[in-house]
Amino acid sequence: MRSKPMMLSAMATRVALLVTTLFFLAAASAATASGDPLAKRLAMVHTLLFESSAAKQIEGSDTEAALAKRREAISLYETAAAGGSMETRQAQLNQAVAMLYEAVGLVSDGAGGEQKARRDFENRQSSLQALLSAHERIMKEKGKSQLHTLLLAEIEEDSEMAEALLAEGQFVEARVHLDRAYEVTMLSVEHARTGETLTRELKFDTPKDEYAYELDRNDTHRMLVKMLLKEKLESQSTQNRIAGFMEAADSYRDMALQHADAGDFIEAIDALELSTNELVKAIRGAGVYIPG
Amino acid sequence: MKPYFARMLAVAGALVAGFLVVVMHSAMADENPNAFNRLMRPASERNAPPEADGIHDPTADGTLMLQPPREAFSNLPKSRSGNYVDWNRAIDDMLIAPRSDIRNADMNAVVLDLNIVREVKGSMPDVVYPHKQHTQWLDCSNCHPAIFIPMKGANQISMASILMGEKCGVCHGKVAFPVSECRRCHSKAKPVDQNQSGS
Amino acid sequence: MLAWFACLTLPAAIVWAEYGDIIINEKAEREGMSPVIFPHWFHRVRFQCSVCHVDLGFKTKAGSNYITMDKISQGQYCGACHNGEIAWPPETCDLCHSGEPGLETGIKGGHQTSGPGIY
Numbered sequence: 001m002r003s004k005p006m007m008l009s010a011m012a013t014r015v016a017l018l019v020t021t022l023f024f025l026a027a028a029s030a031a032t033a034s035g036d037p038l039a040k041r042l043a044m045v046h047t048l049l050f051e052s053s054a055a056k057q058i059e060g061s062d063t064e065a066a067l068a069k070r071r072e073a074i075s076l077y078e079t080a081a082a083g084g085s086m087e088t089r090q091a092q093l094n095q096a097v098a099m100l101y102e103a104v105g106l107v108s109d110g111a112g113g114e115q116k117a118r119r120d121f122e123n124r125q126s127s128l129q130a131l132l133s134a135h136e137r138i139m140k141e142k143g144k145s146q147l148h149t150l151l152l153a154e155i156e157e158d159s160e161m162a163e164a165l166l167a168e169g170q171f172v173e174a175r176v177h178l179d180r181a182y183e184v185t186m187l188s189v190e191h192a193r194t195g196e197t198l199t200r201e202l203k204f205d206t207p208k209d210e211y212a213y214e215l216d217r218n219d220t221h222r223m224l225v226k227m228l229l230k231e232k233l234e235s236q237s238t239q240n241r242i243a244g245f246m247e248a249a250d251s252y253r254d255m256a257l258q259h260a261d262a263g264d265f266i267e268a269i270d271a272l273e274l275s276t277n278e279l280v281k282a283i284r285g286a287g288v289y290i291p292g
Numbered sequence: 293m294k295p296y297f298a299r300m301l302a303v304a305g306a307l308v309a310g311f312l313v314v315v316m317h318s319a320m321a322d323e324n325p326n327a328f329n330r331l332m333r334p335a336s337e338r339n340a341p342p343e344a345d346g347i348h349d350p351t352a353d354g355t356l357m358l359q360p361p362r363e364a365f366s367n368l369p370k371s372r373s374g375n376y377v378d379w380n381r382a383i384d385d386m387l388i389a390p391r392s393d394i395r396n397a398d399m400n401a402v403v404l405d406l407n408i409v410r411e412v413k414g415s416m417p418d419v420v421y422p423h424k425q426h427t428q429w430l431d432c433s434n435c436h437p438a439i440f441i442p443m444k445g446a447n448q449i450s451m452a453s454i455l456m457g458e459k460c461g462v463c464h465g466k467v468a469f470p471v472s473e474c475r476r477c478h479s480k481a482k483p484v485d486q487n488q489s490g491s
Numbered sequence: 492m493l494a495w496f497a498c499l500t501l502p503a504a505i506v507w508a509e510y511g512d513i514i515i516n517e518k519a520e521r522e523g524m525s526p527v528i529f530p531h532w533f534h535r536v537r538f539q540c541s542v543c544h545v546d547l548g549f550k551t552k553a554g555s556n557y558i559t560m561d562k563i564s565q566g567q568y569c570g571a572c573h574n575g576e577i578a579w580p581p582e583t584c585d586l587c588h589s590g591e592p593g594l595e596t597g598i599k600g601g602h603q604t605s606g607p608g609i610y
Contacts, residue, residue: 040352040585044585048560053560054561100564101564101581104561104564108561112565120548124545127437129437130436134443189404194404194405195405197406197407197409199410201411216448216453219450220455227455342589347514347599348589348590348591349589352525352589354583354585354587354588354589355585358586359533374510375511377532390539391537392539392541394542395577428539430539431539431541434540434541434544434551467510467598
């Protein structure tokens, strides 16, 4: 059984909601009675015709065909704004929009498009290079370096073709060739690697590398203290409880940095591990359990 | 004059009623300090429809024409976070078939079945990165070389960088499951004797 | 190593809100239009990420693409599909320009990527 005050207030809420809905309905119908139901649409089309990037581009050009098309679009808009049946006005507005798009097509032919096509091309190219160097390594690992050389010959043909086409401004065709080179490489990598599991072991070439890893781990824990304990740290008693750990963590870290400066990475790693342990204790001390 | 007056009245009425709702609501909230879920939002409040999600303009005609996410997600497998959809299972179970080509619905993208295991210090399980689930959505050039250099040992990936929205964090936590789902990545248990090493 | 931090129940400090809608308001509101809301989840049901983020060259960082209506009408960005052929044409403004005024560019509920502005 719900308590009586709760039932009452739930009822009151419903009544209030009903009242709101009714008033909103009234407001909506009042708006349609007084205003034009197409007012918003008109305003949007107006923005497109007069203020948008497209409008400005046409205005700034001296292509008469485009300017004429825009004028035509504007007069359609004005007809629609003046009145008529809903359906005709809507059609007129749609046509005005389509016309403006056509007009901008006449002036911005390739503008920006060329830049973008070039950028997309270069991005694809750098991916191809990355894949190719991976391919070379994989083939070496598998004792199939010849296969790499063979593939390279095929790819170079397509790559060069792509570059030549790009230089002529034939972006679409250039991409076709580049994409083909890319796909061949990707398929070959896929073929060589499928079903495998590679393990990146936690082995460090030098103590310096391990030191960098430990530094990252320490940074991460510091971020976690901030993220996990944000609200808890508003309480003074929690702050007091973890203050000791945080101080210890800081001083171990300072020690680590000094050791590292002196080139003693082994000592630095030990100190960082101690520092991270203190951060773990701080997080746990504030009541959030995390594994070590 | 008349429509103007009607609108004024309506607006005033709406204001009063809105005020009532707020007052009643806070009264109710006061009444039950022991609501079962205090912080977790109930499932019924997730993936709100456009007109109630706080970002769409509820008065725009377009808003009402948009598909509410809950409708789209109704037949998709659930997950615990993000938009509560398990997108990989949705593909595996063939409930969705996202195109790999803008026009051609039948074209199949190359899927690379290659796992990369990354060992980590401490008692946390090692990380398995499955190329398969990623290449069902992505192409090599989404990640290589701009986010990850495709070479063993070339990528330092720390949780700090992921939390900052780099590396895995470019997508995870934005459009793919967030890093709060630890076990989905840290999925490979260590041999027991190794657990002692590290911190 | 460290992803465990929220294997535990999430502390209230971090709220992983739902995400999937991207607000694009670099120019729209300044030019008198409502902000654009791009339903990312809706599109991933229909297309793989690579279609947009490789083939069409959308950079994976909210607000980093400098999209304009003349580019859209020329078949770039949204206009590669919203052309009346693959999807409805860019005539119904408020299907895209459907945001509340004052919204900031970014993914809803998430945080802005600080990652590289690449594909």
